[in-house]
Amino acid sequence: MFSGLAAQGLLVADKSNPDYLKNRFKHLSVLQEHSHLSQHDPDCLAARLCMTGFSKVRVYGSGRVSMFVGQRFPVLSLYGSYLICGDKR
Secondary structure (H helix, E strand, O other): OOOOOOOOOEEEEEEEOOOOHHHHHOOOOHHHOOOOOOOOOHHHHHHHHHHHOEEEEEEEEEOOOHHHHOOOOOOHHHOOEEEEEEEEO
C-alpha cells in the first residue's frame, strides 16, 4: 500500500470497528458479514501504519453515530466504523 501511493499522498481507509458496543452487546462479530475478511483494531492499525512509514496517522469515528456526536468523540467504541488517515512522508 505504501509503495503504491504517490509521494506526499494521503491514505484514507474506512474500516468496521471490532469494538462497536452494539455488536458486543448482541455478541456479534464484524467477521460474520461476508463482505469482511478481517478485522483491525484501530490502535493496532494506526501503529502498523506508523511502522510502515506513514506520518500524522489519525483515527476518526464514522457511521451513523457521527451525525449525533461528531467524528472526534473520545469513546471510539460508540462508532460502528472508523476512518483512518495517514500521510506518506
